[in-house]
Amino acid sequence: MNDQSSMVRFSIRLRADGWRWEILDAQGRRRTSGVVRSKVLAAALVIRDICAAQAPVRDHHLISAKAA
Incomplete structure (x- = not known):
């Protein structure tokens, strides 16, 4: 699949309140976290x-990850 419009970046970091996860779309906008x-x-x-x-x-x- 070469369509970069569906590409995402992610991060998982340990914070004081738990593990923070974040997904960014190809334009750098937050999809969900x-x-x-x-x-x-x-x-x-x-x-x-x-x-x-x-x-x-x-x-x-x-x-949908938001439904989880």
Whole structure:
């Protein structure tokens, strides 16, 4: 897949209140973010949002990271 419009960047950082995860779109705008208790859960949410970015628009309701 060479369409860079669906590319995302992510970060996972340990903060005082938990693991902060953040997804940025190709233009640097925040797609979604959150704070969770474990790094594993943060990674799972990042993977879920990356999959949502790659999914056809009609399937976005199936993999929304915000619903998690």
